[in-house]
Amino acid sequence: MPAVSPENGTMPDTCTFCRILRDEPDDVTWVEREDEAVAFRPLPESELAPGHTLVVPRAHSIGLLDADPRALQATTALAQRVGRAMRAALGATGVVVLSASGADAGQSVPHLHLHVVPCWDDDGVTFWPEGRSKHRVDGDPHELLAEMFE
Numbered sequence: 001m002p003a004v005s006p007e008n009g010t011m012p013d014t015c016t017f018c019r020i021l022r023d024e025p026d027d028v029t030w031v032e033r034e035d036e037a038v039a040f041r042p043l044p045e046s047e048l049a050p051g052h053t054l055v056v057p058r059a060h061s062i063g064l065l066d067a068d069p070r071a072l073q074a075t076t077a078l079a080q081r082v083g084r085a086m087r088a089a090l091g092a093t094g095v096v097v098l099s100a101s102g103a104d105a106g107q108s109v110p111h112l113h114l115h116v117v118p119c120w121d122d123d124g125v126t127f128w129p130e131g132r133s134k135h136r137v138d139g140d141p142h143e144l145l146a147e148m149f150e
């Protein structure tokens with residue numbers, strides 16, 4: 001059963017990526033379609049680089065935090081194969097994998113997806129954030145995190 005988040009009320013029937021997975025519209029450029037995950041071209045206006053590809057699990061989840069571990073595994077494994085294909089077919093010398101979970105993280109489509117972006121030495125852009133969060137946490141954040149695993 002697909003996960004539904006009470007946080008934003010997104011249902012698979014209204015989910016953009018679930019609709020694409022269900023209807024397989026003709027205007028989608030597929031890179032790969034597997035049993036548990038697929039890879040396709042984002043909208044051209046949102047492409048960060050030639051060959052930028054979205055890797056999406058077929059099972060609906062909002063993002064990393066509520067994804068089924070098996071779907072997550074299939075998605076990351078496909079992202080690895082897409083990255084290797086970028087190296088082999090496009091001559092990419094590196095890849096960046098971007099994924100946001102939650103509106104405050106900048107997630108635009110509330111269905112888990114990984115952006116796999118090929119990089120070259122002459123692409124003139126860096127995808128690593130230059131800014132730093134101004135948010136403050138009471139206590140040592142890594143100690144607080146480690147306590148969750150005890």
Ligand SMILES: [Zn+2]
Nearest residue numbers: 015018060111
């Ligand atoms: Zn969905």
